[in-house]
Amino acid sequence: MRWRSPLALLALLALIAAACDGGEAVDVDDPTGEDVTDETVDDDPDPDDDVEEDAATGGTLIAAIGGDPDQLDPHTTTSSFAFTVLENVYDTLVQPGDDLTPEPALAESWETSDDLLTWTFTLRDGVTFHDGSALTADDVVASFERIAEEGQNAFRLDAVDSFAAPDDTTVVMELNRPAPNLLDQVGAFKGMAIVSAAAIEDGTVGDEPNGTGPFSFVSFSPGDNVVLEANPDYWGEGPFLDGIEFQVIPDESVKVTNLETGEVDWIDSVPPQQIDQLEADPDIEMSQVAGNDYWYLSLNNAREPFDDVDVRRAIAFALNIDDITEAANFDAATPNETAIPETSFWFLDYAPYGHDPDQAQALLDDAGVSDLTIDLMVTNEFPETVTAAQVIASQLGEVGIEVDIRIEDFSTWLAEQGDGNFDAFALGWLGNIDPDDFYYAQHHSEGVNNFQGFADDEVDELLDAAREETDEDARKALYDQAATRIVDLASYIYFYNPDILEAWSPEVQGYETRPDVATRFATTSLG
């Protein structure tokens, strides 16, 4: 949006000039136009025509995101805002297709040995990084080794013993166990991005993003914006835009207003209470897609009395997740006592709790717990957790449990979570695809995201076995058993699967909201 106002001003100046100089407008404003708009508008000599010209040739998409990317290193960030940007800068070996099953991306094809322990990927020809260097198998190997060493996503490569690059277009992975979900893991999202080996060596992955995606990185001003420009050598379809400017707009209502007034073209979320209003607005395309995200409450198993499964179950019985869902999301979410949404193949129809305060009271009495006060940690960066917390407080109040709500900013929140400094917290996990994403890191006793300290041998065995099971139905049966036990033991108390809500101006063509929240603008155009 930055450049449109000066442009309008220029048009106005041109008009005034025209009035003064009696028809000499073009001569007068031409040089000015060059000077002022050079950086942002193509080489078009006549600024007066730019608005129409841009619509035809591509233009810059102004996208609003709700927060600052904490960093632009795909392997170390966990911020959803970073991935909204990086989705368009980087590629993975394979990527989730429209039905979320893996489809070729940087790898054109792949083969598996009979014992399922050797995977051979063949890379696409002629792919180059934004700096012009060619993508080789060495870059892929270096990327995976970096992820396995220091990334947030090392667990996704647990099954892989070694990566090798026998030639420039072949990558071989040796596994220590069969991993039927390997494709889902190596291509789950841009956290598994392929970066250049040179950037890893120079230590510039985070500072100078150099990917193979449809857009290349131009600049990042924290708190303000991230600017990308089209990569003319992109291997896939597109890009049709000249560039994308991601503007950081933390306030949801400001974001919506900016879309309504045309200040931005696309927004990354919509407050659920405004769905009806935006759907009725002919100048806004509102998109609502059932997603794979889930929101939950987690109790600190390392602290008394939450180490007692009866206390955790009592809390599950005392909560009314229909009300929590309704309060936090209006109609834009589906209550679910398990993690995986019903739209998924891996959905388990299991809801043992319902809303039963009497049962909750009985369990609490049996456990000998009274006068319980819970320190519940939530964050304003995800306002649904603050709303949910107030409903939780009131519902638990009915069984005599007092809830102290503690709002922290998200970075403090994450630190407190890591330190185990909480009785309970409410949050969500976004963009999961494979059932292993939903359960392993969160509920395996050695899972990296098992902040609640849940440990159950049977769940561990089931999750370990399910990872290696190659038969899909047998695998689902294992995950169903694991999920049942996780729900029964209330490792997480699940609330709902929210719809993914995005909105854009009708000018934006060729963009689809995806259930895995991947924001792909490769084939988007402004028309």
Add this chain to the structure above:
Amino acid sequence: MSEHDDAEQLQAPDEPAEARWKETLSALFANRLAAAGVVVLALLILSALLADVVAPYAFTDDDLTRRLEPPSAAHWFGTDELGRDVFSRVLFGARVSLQVGAVAVGISLVLGTLIGLISGYRGGWTDIVLMRAMDVLFSFPVVLLAIAIVAVLSPSLTNTMIAIGVVFTPIFARVVRGSVLSVREEVFVRASRSLGASDWRIISRHVLPNVAAPVIVQTSLSLAFAILTEAALSYLGIGVQPPRPAWGLMLLDAQGFIATGEWWMSIFPGLAIFITVASLNLVGDGLRDALDPKQRSIIQSRGVT
């Protein structure tokens, strides 16, 4: 013994305390705006104290079937996004705001007066060290410093009060020190010192009463700013924690519902803040005029005519 009598004599020109108070009050009430402020404040304090009795609902009383209802006979100020009664929450919010205001300003009043007294009365190095420390505190923007303090202490009602109290301390310290500096050199103070009166006696009998007027004015003005600061902190989510209602917090909640037309969620807490702060300012202005000898004689002469 004789020492005592001399001191009494020196103070004699002052009017009896009771009469002075009456005069101040009548001067205050002669100012119609200030009088209105006093009345509104009295009502606010009353409703805050009696919120349990007056409020038709508990502030946590949620009912999702009645969410976002406009003002009606059942819910005078409408209901919020969880179906809670906005009127009741505004009443209970008054309790939070006034409590934070009173305690925070209490903290800064005591601390600031103490520091100002010591600093002004002792002078020298004590004065330099204390006042430079106050200058450092004072150089931070008020809200920013309060945010920093709350961030360190973790957000809660108590810590909000402490943070605001600390932030406002330098203002009182400066006001008190300034007055002490001038009073210290007055003839009657020097006289009682020459007669051998102890520091404590001089401070309590002569200095304190003479710095009271500016401190009282500053207190009522600081109350207004303290309440505003609390609202700001709560609005930023680092003040009072939900579900306890605070006006700033209610504004934060309401923000997401402005575009969809639920105006009552933001208007009423906003009005509450406006009215409280405005009346505190009016009272503060009135007090300043009433306690200023020059202004007072003008008011009195006006009253006579």
